[in-house]
Amino acid sequence: MNNLTQMTRLEVVVPARDAPAIRELITSAGATGYTSVSGVSGIGHHGQHSGALLFNEYDTLTMLITVLPPGNAGELIDAIQQLLSTSSGVMFVSDTYVSRPDYFQ
Amino acid sequence: MNLILRAQVATAAHDIVPSWPVESFIAVNPLAGHERRPFEAAAASGVVLARSRDAYLADAGRGRIVDADLEAALAERVPELAWQLAIGGKSVSALSVAVLDMRNAQWNSPAATEPSAPWLDEYLATWVSSYLNPDPLWAMPHKQHGFYQAWRALARRDPSLLRTVRRMVTELPVEPDAALAWALVKLGVPAEAVTETLRTELQHLPGWVGYIKWRAEKIGDIDLLSYLGVRLTLQALLGLTCVPSTRGPVLANETPQAVWHRAEQVARLIGGSRTDRDDIAAVSRVLAINPVPDHALTWQKAYELHYRTALVNALRNTDPYTPRPQLQLVMCIDPRSEGMRRHVEVLPEMETFGFAGFFGVPVRFSRYGARGAINSLPALLTARHHLTEEPTPSAQAEDHITSGRTRDAFRRSTHRADSGTVTPFAFAEVSGWLYGAISVLRTLTPTLEARIHRFLTPSTAALASTVTIGDAFTLQERAAMAETAVRMMGITQFAPLVVLAGHASESMNNLYQSALDCGACGGNPGAANARASAAIFNDPDVRSLLAARGIEIPSDSFFIAAEHNTVTDAVTLLDRHLVPQSHVDAARTFDRVQRTAAGRLVKERAQNLPGASPHDPARVQGRAHDWAEVYPELGLAGNAAMIIGPRQLTRGVNLDRRVFLHSYETELDLDGAALETIMTAPLVVAQWINHQYYFSALNPDTLGAGTKTIHNAIGTIGVIAGHAGDLRRGLPWQSVGHGDQLFHEPMRLTVVIQAPLDSIGRIVSGNQMLRNLLDNDWITLTARNDPAALWYRYTSYGWTVVPNALKGT
Numbered sequence: 001m002n003n004l005t006q007m008t009r010l011e012v013v014v015p016a017r018d019a020p021a022i023r024e025l026i027t028s029a030g031a032t033g034y035t036s037v038s039g040v041s042g043i044g045h046h047g048q049h050s051g052a053l054l055f056n057e058y059d060t061l062t063m064l065i066t067v068l069p070p071g072n073a074g075e076l077i078d079a080i081q082q083l084l085s086t087s088s089g090v091m092f093v094s095d096t097y098v099s100r101p102d103y104f105q
Numbered sequence: 106m107n108l109i110l111r112a113q114v115a116t117a118a119h120d121i122v123p124s125w126p127v128e129s130f131i132a133v134n135p136l137a138g139h140e141r142r143p144f145e146a147a148a149a150s151g152v153v154l155a156r157s158r159d160a161y162l163a164d165a166g167r168g169r170i171v172d173a174d175l176e177a178a179l180a181e182r183v184p185e186l187a188w189q190l191a192i193g194g195k196s197v198s199a200l201s202v203a204v205l206d207m208r209n210a211q212w213n214s215p216a217a218t219e220p221s222a223p224w225l226d227e228y229l230a231t232w233v234s235s236y237l238n239p240d241p242l243w244a245m246p247h248k249q250h251g252f253y254q255a256w257r258a259l260a261r262r263d264p265s266l267l268r269t270v271r272r273m274v275t276e277l278p279v280e281p282d283a284a285l286a287w288a289l290v291k292l293g294v295p296a297e298a299v300t301e302t303l304r305t306e307l308q309h310l311p312g313w314v315g316y317i318k319w320r321a322e323k324i325g326d327i328d329l330l331s332y333l334g335v336r337l338t339l340q341a342l343l344g345l346t347c348v349p350s351t352r353g354p355v356l357a358n359e360t361p362q363a364v365w366h367r368a369e370q371v372a373r374l375i376g377g378s379r380t381d382r383d384d385i386a387a388v389s390r391v392l393a394i395n396p397v398p399d400h401a402l403t404w405q406k407a408y409e410l411h412y413r414t415a416l417v418n419a420l421r422n423t424d425p426y427t428p429r430p431q432l433q434l435v436m437c438i439d440p441r442s443e444g445m446r447r448h449v450e451v452l453p454e455m456e457t458f459g460f461a462g463f464f465g466v467p468v469r470f471s472r473y474g475a476r477g478a479i480n481s482l483p484a485l486l487t488a489r490h491h492l493t494e495e496p497t498p499s500a501q502a503e504d505h506i507t508s509g510r511t512r513d514a515f516r517r518s519t520h521r522a523d524s525g526t527v528t529p530f531a532f533a534e535v536s537g538w539l540y541g542a543i544s545v546l547r548t549l550t551p552t553l554e555a556r557i558h559r560f561l562t563p564s565t566a567a568l569a570s571t572v573t574i575g576d577a578f579t580l581q582e583r584a585a586m587a588e589t590a591v592r593m594m595g596i597t598q599f600a601p602l603v604v605l606a607g608h609a610s611e612s613m614n615n616l617y618q619s620a621l622d623c624g625a626c627g628g629n630p631g632a633a634n635a636r637a638s639a640a641i642f643n644d645p646d647v648r649s650l651l652a653a654r655g656i657e658i659p660s661d662s663f664f665i666a667a668e669h670n671t672v673t674d675a676v677t678l679l680d681r682h683l684v685p686q687s688h689v690d691a692a693r694t695f696d697r698v699q700r701t702a703a704g705r706l707v708k709e710r711a712q713n714l715p716g717a718s719p720h721d722p723a724r725v726q727g728r729a730h731d732w733a734e735v736y737p738e739l740g741l742a743g744n745a746a747m748i749i750g751p752r753q754l755t756r757g758v759n760l761d762r763r764v765f766l767h768s769y770e771t772e773l774d775l776d777g778a779a780l781e782t783i784m785t786a787p788l789v790v791a792q793w794i795n796h797q798y799y800f801s802a803l804n805p806d807t808l809g810a811g812t813k814t815i816h817n818a819i820g821t822i823g824v825i826a827g828h829a830g831d832l833r834r835g836l837p838w839q840s841v842g843h844g845d846q847l848f849h850e851p852m853r854l855t856v857v858i859q860a861p862l863d864s865i866g867r868i869v870s871g872n873q874m875l876r877n878l879l880d881n882d883w884i885t886l887t888a889r890n891d892p893a894a895l896w897y898r899y900t901s902y903g904w905t906v907v908p909n910a911l912k913g914t
Contacts, residue, residue, distance in 0.1 A: 015873075020322040021115035028106045050871030054589065054778075055461070055786035058485040059874040079108035083115050086300075 004097035007104055008073035012064045012080060013040055014089035019062040021083060026066050029076035032104055034066040046088055067096060067104050107282040110299075114285075114330045117303035123322060124315035124834055128821035130619040130628040131484040134796035134883075135808045135834055140874075144853070144882040145402050150308070151807045152800070155401035156851070158212055161408065165208065170407050174414075175204045178406035183395050190391070192384045193376020202391045206371045207404065212397045225345070226309050228265065229336055230830050232256055233313050237320070237327065239820040253281035253331040270342050281334035288337035292347050302347050306336055311807075312832030316823065359396055368392050413855045413887065416746055416764075417907065420857070422892040423753045430456035432695055433600040434676075437462030437608055437623055437631060438765045438787055440744050441671050444709060446766070448702035450756060455698065457752065458594045459766035461787040462607050462625035464638035465590045468492040468577060473570055474506040481626045481633050483790055490577040492637055494570040497682060505568045547732055551613070552723075555730035569682040572636045574644070583641045584650035590638065591656050593779040595751060595770025599662040602691040605638050606676055607631020608669040611729040612737035616818050617810075617837055621671060621740045624794050625787065635666035636679055643683075663688045672738045673726040674703035674710070710762075714739055715843040735813050735839045742841055742849040744798060747791045749783055750859030753892070765791040769860065771891075777864040784868050784875060788856060792884055795854040801836040802851040809835040858888040862897060862904055869899070 012022050016038060026034050040061040041051025049061050068076065073093075080091050098104060120138025125131035134140070139147035148154050164170045179186055179200050186199040236245055236252050247255040260266060261274045278284045294302045307314050307329065314329065321328040340347060368389035372380045375388075395403075431454040436442035438459045446457040467482035473494035480488045496502035522532050523540070546554040574583060609630030610621030623631040641647055642664040651658060665688075666679040676699040678684075684692050704722060711717040711725045715736045718724070728737045747765035748755060755766060767783050774780055801809035810816070810833035816824040823832045841849040858865055865888055869875045878884045879899055886899035887907060897904040 018119070021112075021119075024115070024321075024328070025108055025111060028111055029108055030106075046873050047876065048871045049873060050781070050868075053785045053872075054782040055465070055467070055483060056485040056789060057487060059785065059789065059872070075108045079112035082109060082112040086116050087119055 004099055005101035006070065007067045007096050007098050007101070008070045009065065009067050009094050009096040010073065010077065010080070011092040011094075012084075012089065013042075013044075013061055013091075014064070014084075014087075016058055016060050016062045018083075018087060018089060019064060022064050022080065022089075025076060025079050025083070026064065029068065029079070030072060031066045031068050031076070034064050037063040037065070044090065067098065069101075069105055070095075107286055110282055110286055111330055113300045114303055114333060116300050117307055118314075118318060118329050121307060121311075121315055121318050123319035124312065124823070124832070125319055125484065125628070126316070126821055127616060127818075127823045128619060129480065130617065130622075132620075132624050132628075132790075132794040132797040133484075134793050135800050136796070137793075140877045140881065140883055142881060151804075153803050155405040156803065158401070158404075161401075161404040162208070164408060170404070170411055172201070172204050174407035174411045175207060175403070176200045177410050178403050179203050179207075179395065182399070182403055182406060185394055186391065190387045192372055192388065193379035193381075195375065197375060199391045202371060202375070202388055203395045205374055206367060206388075206392050206395065207400050209370055209374065210367055210397050210400060212400055225336070225339065225343075226831070227829055228339070229332075230310055230313060230825075230832075232335065233310075233317070233327075233332065234819050234822075234825070234832075237316075237819070237822060239822065251281070251331055252327045253284060253334040254279065256335045257284075273342050277338060281331040284338045285330065285334040288334070288341040291341035292337065294347055303333060306333060306347065309336075310831045312823070312834045315834060316832050364389050364392050364396075367397075408850075409852045409855065409885070412745055412850075412852060413885065414907075416760075416855065417857065417887060417896055419758050419760075420748075420754050421756070421758060423756050429598055430454055430600045431602070432456070432691065432698070433458065433596075433603045434695075435460055435464075435594065435603065435605045436669065437606075437625055438747070438767045438791065439608060439623065439625075439671075440741055440760075440762050440764055440766075441608070441738075442606075442669065443760050443764055443766055444706045444762045445669060445674065445676065445699075445702055447757075447759065448705045448709075449698055451702070452698060456600065458596065458768040460590065460594050460768060461790070462623040462631040463634045464605055464607070464631075465586050465593070466492075466634045466637045466641070468633065468637060470633040473502065473568065474509075479627070479629045479633075481629045481631070483625055483786060484627055485786060485789060492577045492633060493573050494568075495573055497569040497571060502568060547613075547730075551730040551732065552727040569680075571680070571683070572633065572640055574637050574640045577637070578641075580646055580650070583644060584647050584654075586638075587641050587647050587651055588654055588656060589779070589782070591651070592773045593783060594768045595773045596768075597770065597773065599658050601659075601661050601663065602688055602695060603642070603662060603664045604667050604676075604678070604695060605635040605642075605664060606667040606669045607633075607635035608671055610671045610738060610740075612672060612734065613730055614732040615737060616816055616824055617813070617840070620836060620840065621738060624741075624790055630668065632666065632668040632679055635668065639664040639666040639680070661687070663691075665692065670729070671740075672729040674706045675699070675726075676703070710739070713743075713848065715848075736843075739848070740836075740840055741794055741798060744791075744795055744854075745850065745852045746855040746857060747788060748857045749780070749788075750857070754859060769858075771860050771864075777861075777868060780858075780860050780864055781868045781871075784858075784865075785872055789874070792854050792878060795852075796883070797835055798841060798849050799851040799853065802841040802847050802849045804835075805838045805841070809833075809841070810837040813837040813839050853882075854884040856884055856886045858886065859891070860888065861890050862888055865899070866904075 014022055023034065038057055038060055039052025040063045041049050053060055077093055084091060122133055122135055122137045136147045145154065161170065186203055188199050189196050190199060236248065236255060245255055247258040257274060257277055261271045263271065278287055289299055317327055317329055317332050320326065365385065368385050372384045372388045376384050433456045434449055435458045436446060438461055442459065449455050450457055463482050467486045467488065468490050469478050469488035470481045470492045471478035473496055482488055522528050607630060608623055609632065610618060612618050619628040622629055626634055648658050663685060665684060667676050668679060669676045678692055678695065707722040707725050708719040711719040711722065714725060728734045743761065743763045745763045749767045749769045751770050752768060767787050769780060769783060805811055810824060811826050815826050817828065818824055819832065825832060841847055869879060879886055880901045887896055889896045896907040898907050
């Protein structure tokens with residue numbers, strides 16, 4: 001596809017206080033980076049989440065996005081699944097395509 | 106890296122609450138990890154949630170809890186008890202029968218026991234404290250490789266381990282992941298029991314474990330994986346076993362015979378000699394649905410209900426204050442501000458407001474020329490703006506800094522000299538008499554010693570300066586901060602002089618001083634935030650933008666920062682060099698008013714402060730300099746409620762310095778954004794503080810810090826009791842009790858709001874954190890739409906009208 005390289009993208013939405021554990025797993029998995037979006041709003045299993053709070057970053061939802069080579073993603077996916085099995089949060093896994101694969105290896 | 110194992114460690118540590126270092130002591134609910142569950146399900150091993158039966162009965166004996174409180178508490182907790190029954194020919198309500206049983210039944214409180222300290226815990230505590238100590242005499246070798254690797258490198262020479270064990274240490278895996286995995290296999294932990302085993306191991310040394318979790322997230326030089334790597338590896342080497350614990354206390358069900366016996370006693374108390382078997386059976390049906398293990402938390406709820414009802418009944422509907430006030434004082438929501446506000450408002454031309462003490466200006470602050478900085482913002486936020494100072498007379502600044510650095514160098518060198526192991530005896534001979542004289546002076550007349558010390562010491566605080574708001578924030582950010590503050594506080598008109606007072610506590614030899622500073626400023630003094638906020642409000646460009654947004658600040662209104670010293674109750678105006686000539690008289694008037702108010706407040710506080718006399722306020726104020734004083738002040742002891750609403754609700758009411766007061770006016774917050782900010786930030790900070798006091802009072806040895814008198818500091822990290830062991834969590838006993846008596850009444854936070862119920866309901870619905878706290882009974886919420894409306898209580902089923910008055914009070 002237009003000289004793009006297939007990668008695996010993980011999007012994880014968790015309470016901000018649980019985000020450090022996810023970040024630690026992402027970096028331990030050898031991911032070269034991640035994107036963190038704080039104050040995520042929406043409706044989910046636990047009801048409504050109003051999003052960004054003015055003076056409270058601790059009790060909002062955070063979305064962490066990372067991209068890895070497909071061969072490296074499996075163990076990270078299993079680990080995050082393990083972490084989310086007893087706490088609130090969701091993970092979306094999808095194929096994605098990047099133009100600079102060396103950035104992600 | 107073993108990612109699955111790392112995930113298992115994170116899962117096991119999920120409910121552990123990070124512990125902040127004592128240098129910036131942040132109040133946290135030590136059971137915050139349980140807030141997703143009902144309060145009464147939060148009981149863990151060694152933790153109690155309520156007081157003893159004797160304590161509640163004593164309260165009942167002095168009218169602090171009455172039958173109506175118990176009936177109301179039972180109606181909330183056991184709504185099925187809404188029926189009448191006949192006993193000995195009398196018709197009685199099931200609620201009154203249950204109340205009689207609660208007063209009559211015997212039960213023992215589970216004791217809050219201090220965990221034992223087996224050898225392994227002591228060993229690990231020593232290693233962790235050595236590794237993390239920020240100022241050791243000798244730095245730990247191999248520290249740069251992480252905790253596990255530093256231990257692995259050094260343990261082979263540790264004489265406290267057997268020679269065979271030391272030999273095996275050299276063969277351990279190099280990486281902590283691999284070592285932990287090896288240990289789990291060696292210990293025979295099956296794969297399905299790994300997480301629970303790790304969770305059990307993390308229950309030991311809870312103080313260090315909580316601190317390591319904080320440190321891993323904020324600094325990153327240690328984590329729980331490496332800690333567990335050492336702990337389990339050592340257990341495997343020593344041939345110890347790991348057994349997952351059965352979590353939570355086990356409560357025995359009552360036998361039918363025991364219920365029948367209780368019922369018989371209650372039935373005879375009601376029916377006397379006319380009681381028959383049918384009466385006892387009827388009573389036993391009531392008692393069966395209110396079993397004895399539930400009594401403690403019903404007593405606790407009744408205890409809280411009594412206070413809440415009295416508080417709501419005390420609130421007034423005073424007339425709005427319409428003429429323009431001459432002076433306005435904005436103080437932190439901290440309960441200690443309530444006393445000052447009440448005494449200042451004796452003058453009708455004074456108006457006061459309550460606002461979170463960081464004044465909506467979250468900053469990392471460093472003094473001019475200082476090497477360090479403090480995070481002066483709520484722990485809920487990450488510091489993004491750096492504020493510093495710019496000296497006004499720049500020519501003097503360099504001299505000032507030089508003299509300050511000379512003073513610090515002199516102090517450091519004399520400290521090194523008098524504490525060094527190779528210091529010549531000549532040093533002691535030359536300087537000993539001076540230290541001795543200072544010690545005698547400090548012991549006998551601490552106030553005089555403090556005056557002499559102040560006179561001889563050049564202070565950087567004396568340097569006239571301004572805070573660098575222009576560098577820290579853009580104009581748009583400054584205007585947004587000012588608008589948010591005005592709308593959150595509900596200020597509709599501005600006085601000629603508006604004083605923004607942060608607060609700080611002053612005491613000597615007090616490891617817990619930061620616990621007495623401002624909770625909204627991350628356990629730091631609030632002066633920097635007050636100065637920044639005043640500068641923002643005085644900025645003409647900000648005022649222009651505010652005017653465009655409908656907020657007109659008169660040109661003759663001047664904002665000035667101040668700091669409230671909560672030990673002496675002096676409110677000192679800061680940056681006086683910035684006061685324009687036109688406002689000098691107003692500033693002097695404020696000085697006069699606050700001096701009178703401070704005098705009254707100190708006398709009032711002295712009635713509760715251990716060892717203090719209202720007849721000698723100077724001695725109470727002198728506690729700020731007394732290095733032997735363990736009760737410099739009472740901090741937030743007694744905190745019980747938070748009121749969000751206009752001052753008309755509380756002006757003139759003596760709230761006994763027990764209430765967090767946040768000003769709020771619905772008229773300035775039509776979309777409810779300001780109320781949402783108050784409910785999701787200051788309220789959360791208040792709840793953290795409230796629960797820290799609650800659990801420190803009920804569990805002084807496990808969730809509190811025990812007595813101060815045997816504390817030793819581990820650098821600026823925290824304290825241990827004695828010479829070794831776990832890092833202490835929570836507040837020292839001296840913050841909640843005196844002798845063997847509590848002076849803090851442990852009560853969950855009562856929140857009272859005057860705002861549209863629809864807005865409050867919408868805000869709660871949109872925030873899982875608020876839903877957890879309210880639906881799970883960690884806090885309560887009472888609200889009304891406006892002064893003419895009835896009070897309603899928030900329940901998980903909707904709003905319920907609050908009865909006007911309590912019968913029997």
